Amino acid sequence: MDWGALHTILGGVNKHSTSIGKIWLTVLFIFRIMILVVAAEKVWGDEQKDFVCNTLQPGCRNVCYDHFFPISHIRLWALQLIFVSTPALLVAMHVAYRRHEKKRQFRKGNQKCEYKDIEEIRRQRFHIEGSLWWTYTSSIFFRLIFEAVFMYAFYFMYDGFRMPRLMKCSAWPCPNTVDCFVSRPTEKTVFTIFMIAVSSICILLNVAELCYLLTKFFLRRSKKAGNSKQQPNHENKEETKQNEMNELISDSCQNTVIGFSS
């Protein structure tokens, strides 16, 4: 169980995402998870071993390290990536639930469902409409919150995004104020700034996706309001017709579960 498993899970969500969602997923995997695994983990690999304090007092180095790094950058990033990826699971679960319902309908032999076989249900791509729209939008909202919270946590815990070369420590059992030196501070600063920059890009992508979804929602509503005012035998545009048919089919499948006729 490692980052590969996350890739498998989120890869499934990719099919049902918007284009911006797909770009976000790519940025997440290539510029955050991959950089974390192949580069950042090695930079922080020797952080405690090479944290040197100008004292022979046993225990002083340990205590100072713990005081300045309550939670290591690398662990915080790993947590951030996990939390930020988790809301996408909401979408995955919703899609799985819909598929499950349709499979059940298909197995019952319901004629109203227009799928030829189970495989077609499995391969079907759901449009982001109805309740799935709400799930998807909530997942983006949660992603934004998590990103912002972790960025603030970084800034708060480490007094900015710079890694100092020298830290002065006077925690017990250090006999007095002791100079402690961090290993690779410049490289760590570079990677911290890189990860923060990519986080910001991901936040921008999420905001753009949210705006896109809201715009699409309001446009669809105004189209529907406009269409309902026109005559019943008026010819609608193909897209709206197809959307309505899709909704009717999915509604009819769900209604037969509850026992109503469509």
Add this chain to the structure above:
Amino acid sequence: MSWGFLCDLLSGVNKYSTGVGRIWVAIVFMFRLLVYVAAAENIWKYEHDEFECNIKQPGCENVCFDYFFPVSHIRLWALQLIMVSSPSLLVVFHVAYRQNREKHHNQKLYRNPGEIDGGLLCTYLISLILKTGFEIVFLVLFYKLYNGFKIPHLLKCDIRPCPNTVDCYISKPTEKMIFLYFLVATSCLCIILNLSELSYLICKYSQKCYLNRYMKKQQ
């Protein structure tokens, strides 16, 4: 989740590349990625542990190492590999967009969604320019950060808390230098391949454009 992910990505890109593009992918796999994973990573693995200064002052080694290696060669190499492979994603996204459009309209809009023409040609050319740009940027970065591509045996350091000028010794400088030259050589080869692919595509499509215009004039 590691370099295997990048391998899968590049294999996907291979489908939509020209012949020269496929040679570029092969070179990136064999002479850069594989060399990085199989050899280079191990050479730089204990660079900090094996960096020794002729002093017992605690903190002096840390500070001198940080001063001479603000970003390690091996990290720059890894970043270079990732950044240089990323522009190929633009092509993958564009092809996926074309395929989506065909599905959406339920009709064949393109002769072949993966064929390099029209908008996809522009995207491909942009990705080539970006790849070349990243290669050059990283080579310049390497040159500027380390004052050339040499790795000296001995460095003199006098930063606080080192009490005076101190001799510091890098581990495996010759081996690191050889691999650094190898990295530079493969980068330059990739730049040449990208530039030749760029000129080939521009020539091919200018010719096509010119012939089409000529045929139209004849008619």
